[in-house]
Amino acid sequence: MMTYLSRGVLNWVYPDALHVIGAIARAVGEKRLPALNPSPNAFGARSYHSTVRSLNQLAQQMNMPPGERMPLSFSLLLIEPMLWTRFVSGGDGLKTQVHVSRPQAGDLVLISGEEVIKAVVSSRLTIGEAHQLGLIRLYGTDEQVESFLARYNRVGGAQQSPSDLSRLPQRAKLR
Amino acid sequence: MPRCLLQTSVLAGIFAAGLVLPAPGQNAPAQDVGISGTLDKDKADTAHKRPQVYSPYANRDFPTRPFFGDTHLHTSFSMDAGAFGARLTPRDAYRFARGEQVTSSTGQPVKLSRPLDFLVVADHSDNMGFFPDLFAGKPEMLADPTGRKWYDMIQSGNGAEAAIEIIVAFSHNKFPKDLMYFPGTRAYRGAWQETIAAAEHYNEPSRFTAFIGFEWTSNTGGNNLHRNVIFRDNGDKASQVEPFTVYPPFGSDNPVDLWKWMEAYEKKTGGSVLAIAHNGNLSNGTMFPVVEEFGKKLDREYAETRAKWERLYEATQTKGDGETHPFLSPNDEFANFERWDKGNLDGSVAKKQEMLEFEYARAALKNGLKLARELGTNPYKFGLIGSSDAHTGLAAMEEDNFFGKTTPQEPSPHRMAATFIDNPKTGVKVMDWQVSSSGYAAVWANDNTRASLWDAMQRKETYATTGTRMIVRFFGGFDFEPKDAENRLPAQVGYTKGVPMGGDLHAAPQGKSPTFLVAALKDPIGANLDRYQIIKGWLDKNGTLHEKVYDVAWSGNRKPDANGKLPSVGDTVDLANATWTNTIGAPELITVWKDPDFDPTQPAFYYGRVIEIPTPRWTAYDAKRFGSKPLPGTQMTITERGYTSPIWYTPAK
Secondary structure, three states: OHHHHHHHHHHHHOOOOOHHHHHHHHHHHOOOOOOOOOOOOOOOHHHHHHHHHHHHHHHHHHOOOOOOOOOOOEEEEEOOOOEEEEEEEEOOEEEEEEEEOOOOOOOEEEEEOHHHHHHHHOOOOOHHHHHHOOOOEEEOOHHHHHHHHHHHOOOOOOOOOHHHHOOOOOOOOOO | OOOOEOOOHHHHHHHHHHHHOOOOOOOOOHHHHHHHOEOOHHHHHHHHOOOOOOOOOOOOOOOOEEEEEEEEEOOOOOHHHHHOOOOOOHHHHHHHHOOOOEEOOOOOEEOOOOOOOEEEEOOEOOOOOHHHHHHHOOHHHHOOHHHHHHHHHHHOOOHHHHHHHHHHHHHOOOOOHHHOOOOOOHHHHHHHHHHHHHHHHHOEOOOEEEEEEEEEOOOHHHOOOOEEEEEOOOHHHHOOOOOOOOOOOOOOOOHHHHHHHHHHHHHHHOOOEEEEEOOHHHOOOOOOOOOEEOOEEOOHHHHHHHHHHOOEEEEEEOOEEOOOOOOOOOOOOOOOOOOOOOEOOOOOOEOOHHHHHHOOHHHHHHHHHHHHHHHOOOOOOOEEEEOOOEOOOOOOOOHHHOOOOOHHHOOOOOHHHOEEEEEOOOOEEEEHHHOOOOOEEEEEEOOOOHHHHHHHHHOOOEEEEOOOOOEEEEEEEOOOOHHHHHOOOHHHHHHHHOEEOOOEEEOOOOOOOOEEEEEEEOOOOOOOEEEEEEEEEEEOOOOOEEEEEEEEEEOOOOOOOOOOOOOOOOOOOEHHHOEOOOOOOEOEEEEEEEOOOOOOOOOEEEEEEEEEOOEEOHHHHHHHHHOOOOOOOOOOEEOOEEEEOOEEEEOOO
């Protein structure tokens, strides 16, 4: 019940944040995202580790090559387990702080789902596509949102870093 | 055993008219009969003397169709619904019920298969409108230090913590007094006036009825004693008061005080209100007391007052079915249906078997007979309706279009596996898949207006459905004959020779037993019917209560076995594709049944239960849609059903 309250209040704190549930439902129904194997728990130990692995992979993919601009710090909430993760920009790139209690004040906030992140890190979906489909919702200043999308729009398109993405052909459609 | 089956689908259409339209020359003053709920021979005779005209539908004055609606729907104005993420307002709820497509609070387009005929937005009266105002940062909210703190928490990204603080403070009665949306405050008045304004805006007589209402939410100890209050009146009267609440100093958790408030409303405005008791299955044995309530012994005044104000009972809704329970009705093969019997509303106290008798409809109807003998009045002489209790603003209770009980339970690949209530201390655990896609209220009214629908509720000419829109007739009298079931327009016969559901039969004529003309027609886009049953409860001279289920009409050529048990209708559900076929069952059932066990000295009640053939449950549609695998034990099929209001038999004194 408390998870429901935490999830429910998101819809007010981050207006229409729960629309990501509808977007995921649509994407799964249309086979854009894989079906899930339900678990009676938010996630079992195994799927928790799998989720953490995905988050770390996402941080790696978002890291810039040496010499590029510093990556942006932001906070990501995975809606199913209500798991907050901070992506912290430092000298050695983006690092994750998984299972933090809340986003840091001033952070750009991303609301998404576990399968969305897994699809991104497995190159089945770019962040830009996910954003367009409502599978990732962004909350911050206009500048933060624009900057984030400008940098990470094509993450998930391939295994290359963002700096390489401009040389990649556009993907025709989601797989 | 009398039974009649008319399977021809062509005839079904004709029969539809029979259920809703009178026979040629039918001109009985059925409205009088229906409204009184008591057959009046003089009036019936007078009716027959009216000049007959060619059109069978001319001069008809009894209810000819049931109107379907929801008497129990929450929007973002309810504190818990808001906390669960509902963003839809009362206006959105009415628009949706009228048949418009809306976007749900999870961003999903949604529309009903068919518009509903009426809706009661019944938001919780305590703190009505609080949540939208808090998040909007209304000045009244920010003037209070705690309100300011919560708002700042929200703005700084700690909204979830703020929400939990709010809910905990509220549930532990530690809510800041100055922040309570009490009756009499400007903020509360604003929320109530907007509730009224929404209903006024969308109320369209003869097309769609938007009732004004609220839910009084007594929940002491986690035991659900909620009541939905419905106004017959328009905004001019309803706006003269503000809803009765639970929290002190203005409110009370005792239903007796709610009834006093209702009395005061009628006295002040000249208007009319009724209350519908919430499904009692989460009251932990407190919804239908037989000895005392709130420390006061039940007496005649209690019985009379409750019977006066609580005309209807919510027999089925998203939090489970409340008709009966296998423990109470071990011989009823259909009793194990959509059960929620683990504990009370918040899971703080586990269920004990001895509680069940005082929270299910059939047991209450039985105990009512006994209390009537002891107190002189039956406090539990209620009719039956179903409604949703959805907290989404969406009265979407179709299995293939189920939008859940709360916003996080709207369609998603996850909802079948999620946990709704889990209290490790008490062991009370309810999974989301156990949420029931139920139900609707069917009301036999003359017109689709507030007055006409409310009057029908008042006289209990209603039935509950679990979400299907089957059409069900149920008439009782002493003179129905088998040939009455051959009439293609049974309503006229029913109203002329008997009383409709919700009515009374008194003092059986010498040598006669109650007879019942029953008819049911499938939902036009739904499943065929398995059987029509009559459930009888009675009190013998020794003060012992009894119940019995009679199969009175069924599909096919099935024969009851030596024990009287009717074989199963079968099952055509294709789970993989979430579909079924109407190759079994019947589109319509009609018969006349005579009570074979009647004793004229024993008070009794009779109500109809109509069962559909098995169909896919919402979980099956989800599994198909999302390709997800259900958890072990997940119920994947359902036998939708309808429960009529009873007809009571009272012996001669």
